Amino acid sequence: MLAEEQVHALITPHSPADHLRLAALHRYHILDTPACEDFTFLTELAATICGLPYAFVSLVDADRVWVKSCAGMHLAELPRADSYCALAVLGEAVTEIPDLTQDPRTAGMPLTVGAPFMRRYSSVALTSSDGFAIGALCVMDTRPGRLSDEQRATLVKLARQVMALIELRANEKTLEATVRELELLATTDDLTGLHNRRSLLHRLKFEVARARRFRVPLSAVMIDLDHFKRVNDEHGHAVGDQVLHTLGKLLRETVRVIDIPGRYGGEELCVILPNTPLDGACKFAESLRARIAAQIHYAGARPLHVTASLGVGTFDHMDVDDSESLLRQADAALYRAKHEGRNRVACAN
Numbered sequence: 001m002l003a004e005e006q007v008h009a010l011i012t013p014h015s016p017a018d019h020l021r022l023a024a025l026h027r028y029h030i031l032d033t034p035a036c037e038d039f040t041f042l043t044e045l046a047a048t049i050c051g052l053p054y055a056f057v058s059l060v061d062a063d064r065v066w067v068k069s070c071a072g073m074h075l076a077e078l079p080r081a082d083s084y085c086a087l088a089v090l091g092e093a094v095t096e097i098p099d100l101t102q103d104p105r106t107a108g109m110p111l112t113v114g115a116p117f118m119r120r121y122s123s124v125a126l127t128s129s130d131g132f133a134i135g136a137l138c139v140m141d142t143r144p145g146r147l148s149d150e151q152r153a154t155l156v157k158l159a160r161q162v163m164a165l166i167e168l169r170a171n172e173k174t175l176e177a178t179v180r181e182l183e184l185l186a187t188t189d190d191l192t193g194l195h196n197r198r199s200l201l202h203r204l205k206f207e208v209a210r211a212r213r214f215r216v217p218l219s220a221v222m223i224d225l226d227h228f229k230r231v232n233d234e235h236g237h238a239v240g241d242q243v244l245h246t247l248g249k250l251l252r253e254t255v256r257v258i259d260i261p262g263r264y265g266g267e268e269l270c271v272i273l274p275n276t277p278l279d280g281a282c283k284f285a286e287s288l289r290a291r292i293a294a295q296i297h298y299a300g301a302r303p304l305h306v307t308a309s310l311g312v313g314t315f316d317h318m319d320v321d322d323s324e325s326l327l328r329q330a331d332a333a334l335y336r337a338k339h340e341g342r343n344r345v346a347c348a349n
């Protein structure tokens with residue numbers, strides 16, 4: 001019998017390419033994902049075809065072997081050094097150990113010396129598209145023995161199906177992430193990071209419908225920077241852009257998670273406040289006005305102060321009309337705020 005550390009070295013000879021193999025495994029984002037019927041089906045099929053009670057789809061991580069699906073026995077993960085599957089990623093496409101008690105690498109492993117006292121192990125490596133063995137489809141039994149040629153050939157085909165499923169799931173995830181990114185691009189204003197006009201109006205329609213349905217108030221605050229033309233004229237368009245960008249950030253950080261801040265157009269911004277009555281919306285607008293006025297911007301090294309006028313419009317659930325009239329109300333109030341001297345909030349009557 002080999003010394004324990006020699007056996008350990010046989011089982012976990014992390015090859016120089018192991019970090020590449022691990023990188024290939026991690027690209028699939030499959031580790032620690034929930035159980036899934038498709039994998040279970042293929043695993044149970046492997047057990048049935050080989051006529052054995054146990055089958056597993058295992059993925060060999062840095063220090064553990066994580067089990068994606070199992071048949072015959074529940075297993076979540078094992079230390080890498082305690083798993084037969086760690087051997088399956090060492091080079092051979094097919095690994096077969098007809099008597100685990102006779103192989104120095106496996107004779108002392110917990111599943112060999114303890115329940116269920118495994119005796120045979122056959123596996124096919126799961127090979128990534130770039131050629132790395134990331135895990136194995138394996139079958140086991142508590143009696144020694146070998147697979148027939150036909151069973152082995154079928155297990156190879158099934159392993160390809162498992163790998164195809166892993167690829168498919170990874171592609172689906174990439175596609176979902178791309179769709180999310182595209183959605184974000186289509187609904188976000190580049191300069192401010194707020195909802196763009198189209199998205200803002202879309203969300204507003206939805207909120208109007210919700211206010212009607214649940215009989216709750218809905219408010220909108222229109223925000224227009226004061227004398228912004230001067231900022232552009234005196235300091236350049238890039239400084240004006242920077243002011244809008246900073247303002248967008250302030251808005252994103254100020255509003256509650258259910259509020260909807262957007263860029264209505266040019267230097268006019270808007271925040272939709274669901275479930276907020278007029279007095280709450282006016283308080284919000286006043287605090288926003290003060291924050292905008294307190295912000296310091298820079299034109300080169302020169303500090304620059306910018307103020308805004310704000311108009312608040314509200315629908316009570318009793319008279320919720322439509323999104324356009326809500327914005328008209330807020331706009332009329334904004335016009336009043338400008339007219340009364342700017343850097344102030346006007347609320348709809």
Ligand SMILES: Nc1nc2c(ncn2[C@@H]2O[C@H](COP(=O)(O)OP(=O)(O)OP(=O)(O)O)[C@@H](O)[C@H]2O)c(=O)[nH]1
Nearest residue numbers: 224225226227228229230232237238240241266267
């Ligand atoms: N830098 C920059 N400026 C913008 C952008 N969109 C609109 N503006 C400018 O915002 C200015 C708006 O000017 P006006 O509508 O005349 O109003 P104002 O100077 O802000 O004056 P009041 O609103 O009456 O206080 C114009 O000069 C626009 O060019 C933008 O994306 N970037």
